[in-house]
Amino acid sequence: MxxxxxxxxxxxxxxxxxxxxxxxxxxxxxxxxxxxxxxxxxxxxxxxxxxxxxxxxxxxxxxxxxxxxxxxxxxxxxxxxxxxxxxxxxxxxxxxxxxxxxxxxxxxxxxxxxxxxxxxxxxxxxxxxxxxxxxxxxxxxxxxxxxxxxxxxxxxxxxxxxxxxxxxxxxxxxxxxxxxxxxxxxxxxxxxxxxxxxxxxxxxxxxxxxxxxxxxLLGAKKPASSRLTTVLDGRITAMLLALLAGTLSGEEVTKGRSLFANRLGEQVAVAELNLVDDPTNALAWGASRVDAEGLACRRNRLIADGKLLGYLYDTRSGRVAGTSSTGSAVRGGYRTTPRPGARALAIEPGELSQEEIVGRIDHGLLVQSVSGVHSGVNAVSGDFSVGAEGVMIRSGSLAEPVREVTVASTIQKMLQHVSFIGSDIDWLPGSATGLTLAIDDMSMSGS
Amino acid sequence: MSGHIVEQDVLERVLGTALRTGGEFAEVFVEERTSSGISLDDRKVEELSSGQDRGAGIRVVVRETTGFAHTSDLSEQGLLHAAEVASAVAREGGSGSRTVALDERRFAPPQPLVAKHHEVTKAAKVELLERADDTARSNSSAIVQVTAGYGDSRRRTQIANSDGLLTGEESLRTRLGVRCVAAGDGGMQTGYETLALTLGFELFERRSVEEVAEAAARRAVSKLGARPAPSGILPVVLRRGSGGVLFHEACGHGLEADHIVKNTSVYTDRLGDLVASPLVTLVDDGTVGPQWGCMTVDDEGHPAQRNVLIRDGILTEYMWDYMRARREGRQTSGNGRRESFRHLPMVRMTNTFLLPGQDDPDEIVAQTERGIFVAHLGGGQVNTATGDFTFGMTEAYLIENGRVTEPIRDANLIGNGPEVLSRIDAVGSDFDLAPGTCGKDGQSVPVGFGQPTLRITGVTVGGTSLA
The missing domain is CATH 3.30.2290.10 (PmbA/TldD superfamily)
Structure with missing residues (x-):
């Protein structure tokens, strides 16, 4: 060595x-x-x-x-x-x-x-x-x-x-x-x-x-467009959290490109939602002792009871904001310089399993995979539109499979419409943890 | 190719070692790349960076199995060690020692090398970005933030294989990207524009920095006050050059031989079938310099080609890499590409485009009573096994009574490749190409997309307001 x-x-x-x-x-x-x-x-x-x-x-x-x-x-x-x-x-x-x-x-x-x-x-x-x-x-x-x-x-x-x-x-x-x-x-x-x-x-x-x-998904059809509750599988929630992390980056905030700039203390999500970035948790895939500038990683609370509590800073963005680094510098290997970013984002789990959540939804879509995330989500404007596949939920039960639909809303609105948070925490590879998340009032576009 | 990176006799000995355990085919891919980048953000030149990368990837093939190793140690000892690691998959003993004699071949590049980046001062590159920032900000008082990035690279490859081939290429690539944020009463909007060609610094003689910055600024400002995109099936007109990514996703990936051979494409066993509207003739062409996806030889050492994939709606050909073609007993189409020496090559597109048709582009809009006019598309994604694909609108407008009217917010479109291709009912006489990055299997390679203005009779628009 x-x-x-x-x-x-x-x-x-x-x-x-x-x-x-x-x-x-x-x-x-x-x-x-x-x-x-x-x-x-x-x-x-x-x-x-x-x-x-x-x-x-x-x-x-x-x-x-x-x-x-x-x-x-x-x-x-x-x-x-x-x-x-x-x-x-x-x-x-x-x-x-x-x-x-x-x-x-x-x-x-x-x-x-x-x-x-x-x-x-x-x-x-x-x-x-x-x-x-x-x-x-x-x-x-x-x-x-x-x-x-x-x-x-x-x-x-x-x-x-x-x-x-x-x-x-x-x-x-x-x-x-x-x-x-x-x-x-x-x-x-x-x-x-x-x-x-x-x-x-x-x-x-x-x-x-x-x-x-x-x-x-066998037999999946393209359904008629409607407004419904989407139940996001853990992997999809993790993807949503990773997008959210981009908007909570101290760099985007200090450069005026974040939806959440100047909103500390505001109710940005439902009161049940708590979000942390905690690389000190050994269970998290992204766990790390130190950040990409060599400072100790620490537990950073970002949203507590739905209120925006903080942003993720590296040294430079922390100084620009008049505060200090939160130990959140990340880098894509030796070829790039550090930037602020998340390593181990996690929503505090709720009480219900995915099955129990599905059981409480009258009209919904269980989303098992999404596509076009890099092309259909604008983290600056908040517009969110992704291709999806999954299974319809009717009167609390999984019903027919669907494909070739999109689900759309805005990031701002989605956080305010979280209706259930799953207990099924899944320490996925990447910078965010998965769990089932139900979000009301999404637009599903089909035929 | 100016001079060898690794001497021919060394390559011959390394190939001999790679075949010692019974491999049927071996290849050494040597690559040397220097790059530089500059980023301007928040009115500051934040960073200049430069990088140097060199190494070799060695693969050994025995029947359906490929062993692969890479190293940044280009000494004979380093290469021999990598050859031994790669050959460990072929352990069934074999043919004892093999000698390989290489025959060097040189091919004409699609684009002569002119203004090499190292001959341009860093100050001149910085000045480009400052001009981009000034231009974008003076375009509109609504522009609140500008990010501009410059990047260039010089890449030399050397490829030798046990079939006796020795060749390589040298290429220069340059890109400029400008991203603007505009703010208004309804929140923030973004606009992005890229200029990227397989050229040296003379790139900026083709299109000015000001033009790129203005396009990005205009795109961001145009969306201030935009309405939410509709939800549901609507006719969609794609402006020339903006929508080539549609063909890359809707059928390009499905015509790559790896998907065909594995039977994981909806286009498997469809040669000779009508798979698109008769207005569709689709080409993949690695020889069109100086487009972003052009090259002299591919990353397996075979000359870039022009391949007609769909002619008048009929599927005529798939795209092939050398390894798959060799197994099937046919010729490669020059589509074997890889991100770097650290990656195995696979079948990849180069510049993929739809040929122009007969229709007047303005008339296509005028004859659309109600629909969406897409002026710029972002990226996309496809599931080749089902044909379902998405692509994102980053500048789009409503069409009402044959006229382009209000702007709409960003959203994805979703469709099924074969269905969407059959619904193309008008193809314009105009044409344009745009650069992109294809990320198949986690490996990024530069590609070009192109198309004339065209209309699809119905695509699902993934917005939030009732259509």
């Missing part, structure tokens, strides 16, 4: 004059396996590493990255970042963070067990997943692909302002995509499971989810 923190320190120590230097270094080992018709379709394994250097000189920020972690590459990136800084607009607020004295919580996200798992065992997991899915129902015509993927990654951040942190984590996941057929009709369903080591993976649940989702 290379000494990432040692190299990061060495780069940071080269700051001269009034200059600030930060080095972010990441390395990882990844495996991904795809099986098809009981054979390995592809098996990929690789180690990769890279570093990103941020330089702040006279209030100007420059950045450079390189996909290598040798000494010569580091020196070249530092020189490039310095040169880039000369052309940025000076800004008194853009400097690197100083250590804020908060100690990171003790989280161990590394499993030696995953590192020691043989490739053969990983292949077997993917083959088992395909087999279980095919065996799940006679109407499953085929499994398009069954996948296993894992990563063991390490990172280190050091800066001339005194930040020094190292971090590491393991993760693994399986996913399967199946087609159910009945006569001329074909429908698709998706299942997945995730964990930090292979024993965490609930392969059977991934298979049965894909089977159920595909088979229950």
């Amino acid at each position: 290379p000494d990432l923190l040692g190299l990061a320190r060495s780069i940071a120590s080269r700051a001269v004059g009034g200059e600030q230097v930060e080095a972010y270094i990441a390395s990882g080992r990844e495996t991904s396996i795809r099986v098809f018709e009981h054979e390995i379709e592809s098996l990929s394994s690789a180690e990769s590493a890279g570093l990103g250097v941020r330089v702040v000189a006279s209030g100007r920020v420059g950045f450079a990255w390189v996909a290598a972690i040798d000494e010569a590459s580091a020196a070249e990136a530092l020189a490039q970042a310095r040169d880039n800084a000369r052309f940025a607009t000076p800004d008194g607020l853009g400097g690197l963070p100083d250590p804020d004295g908060r100690q990171p919580v003790d989280l161990d996200l590394w499993r030696e067990d995953l590192v020691g798992t043989s490739t053969a065992k990983k292949v077997d997991i993917a083959l088992d997943l395909e087999k279980s899915t095919l065996a799940g129902d006679p109407r499953i015509r085929q499994v398009v692909h069954a996948n296993y993927a894992d990563a063991a990654s390490q990172s280190a951040i050091a800066s001339s302002t005194g930040i020094e942190v190292a971090n590491r984590r393991t993760s693994c996941s399986v996913s399967v995509y199946a087609i159910a057929a009945d006569g001329d009709d074909s429908q698709t369903g998706y299942g997945y499971a995730a964990g930090r080591q292979v024993d965490d993976l609930d392969v059977e649940k991934a298979a049965s989810d894909a089977v159920n989702r595909a088979t229950r």
Whole structure:
């Protein structure tokens, strides 16, 4: 294992004059396996590493990255970042963070067990997943692909302002995509499971989810347009929360692009809704000891009893807003600079299971998958319109399946129309946690 | 290609090693990429960044199985190690040592390399963004925020395989994106416009920064006071160039050979069938320089081609990568692409467009009593197994009595590919192309979309007000 923190320190120590230097270094080992018709379709394994250097000189920020972690590459990136800084607009607020004295919580996200798992065992997991899915129902015509993927990654951040942190984590996941057929009709369903080591993976649940989702859509028709309650499956709720996180980013707020700017203390959601971003919770996929600038992650309450309580800040946006970082800097690897963002958003769960929620709805749609989220949701205006598939709810029971519809509203209105919050918390991969959420007064467009 | 990244004799030895465990086919894909980016936001040049990436991906194929490894270590030792890792999937012993002799082939690029980015000063790139900001803000007092991003890249590839092929390409790409936020009584609206071509810095001789910034600003302002989009089935007129993403989603993905071979496309076994209105002739063409999806050779080393997929409504051809075509005993169509050396190639589109027809674009609107005029589409998504797809309107208006009237707010459209293609009843004589990014299977590659102004007799519009 290379000494990432040692190299990061060495780069940071080269700051001269009034200059600030930060080095972010990441390395990882990844495996991904795809099986098809009981054979390995592809098996990929690789180690990769890279570093990103941020330089702040006279209030100007420059950045450079390189996909290598040798000494010569580091020196070249530092020189490039310095040169880039000369052309940025000076800004008194853009400097690197100083250590804020908060100690990171003790989280161990590394499993030696995953590192020691043989490739053969990983292949077997993917083959088992395909087999279980095919065996799940006679109407499953085929499994398009069954996948296993894992990563063991390490990172280190050091800066001339005194930040020094190292971090590491393991993760693994399986996913399967199946087609159910009945006569001329074909429908698709998706299942997945995730964990930090292979024993965490609930392969059977991934298979049965894909089977159920595909088979229950058989015979789906395009229904007539109507206004109804949508019951969002956990994965859809997580997607909605991730969109919401964009509007609560301190950067969007301070730049006047957020629906929720200047609304602290206002009732932005129903009183039953509580939202936190808590990367210190080890159950969350996005759990982390430190943020992407090396400050301790912390539990941030965003909405309490429906009232807007706060935003997510990195160092710069915190300074612009006249406050400080909430430990919410995220970055997409060594190639990008930090921005504020969520890691572990979660709605406080309610009392009812998904089945019980469905039982209380007279006219609704259980949404099991959505499409066109990147094209149909505008996080600045709040307009929300996505393609959907699911099952109609009539008088408290699941009824006929539907497809080729859209469901639409605005983000603002959806938060005010949450009618039930599920108890079925699901720690999904990504930056947000799933649970069933019922939202009233949505427009379903069909024929 | 100016000079080899890895010497030919090294590649030959690496391929030999890759085949040692019994692999039937091996390939080394070497890539070197430098990029730079500048972002302006909130009236400030916030950041300049530059990046360097180089490495190789090695794949070994035995029957239906592919082993793959990648490395950023381009020394012979590093490449041999990756070859051993990739070849571990083919363990059934095999043919002992194999020698591979490479025969280098060079192909003419669709676009000559002119103004290389490293010859342009950073100050000149910064100045572009400042002009974009000034132009957008002076367009209307309603513009409250402007974000402008510049990005360029130079990419060199070198591809060698055990069939003896050695080739590669060098390309330059440049893009500018401007995003504006306008504020009014009814809240905020956004407008986005991108200029992106497979060119160096001479991109800005094709279209000015001011034009791009004005388009973004106008789009944001046009939606202030827009009404909620209708909900239900309506006729939709797509303005030229804006709606090519429709064909990319509605049928392009479904014509990719991986979906066809796996029987996961609604277009499987449909060659020779009428799959669209007879007004539809659809082409995928990687040779049209300097469009965003053009290239000299694809990422498996085969020259880009022009492929007619649908002619007068009849399905004529699918798109193929080399590996699938090789298994099926046919020619590749030059559609094997990958995001980088860290990814396996797969069948991908290049520039996909509908050819112009006979109708006067203005007449198409004039002959639509009631419907939606889409001036700009965002992205989309398709389920190839069912054909259902969505695409988002980012600038659209009502059509009332043959006239474009009020603006409407952003919403998705949803339809079924084969059904929507059969409902195209007017195709204009105009044409335009636009850049985009395709994200199939999590791998991003640059693509182009294009179409003339056209009308679809009915699509579900996913708004909130009764149609």
